[in-house]
Amino acid sequence: MARWPDSDGGYPEGAGPEVHNLTQLFQLIALGRTTAIMPESIVSNLRRDLTAVPVPDAPPVTTVIAWPPGSRDRAVADLIRVATRL
Secondary structure (H helix, E strand, O other): OOEOOOOOOOOOOOOOOEOOOHHHHHHHHHOOOOOOOOOHHHHHHOOOOOOOOOOOOOOOOOOOOOOOOOOOOHHHHHHHHHHHHO
């Protein structure tokens, strides 16, 4: 599995390649050098040469939304309203 940098910039121990961004990760997957477990929402952004397989028994994850304090952006307000209903 690919390894992402920790908050201090270092990488966790492991055998997988170090990655810096999704473009690099997708390239490494296409080259057969790694695999990744990603949220279902990423599937629509996959390159055409990659395949996603659902993992129905994967543990659930918590999703958070962040925005600037005092924001009056209507689109952000709409997103928060919809997300909190789910």
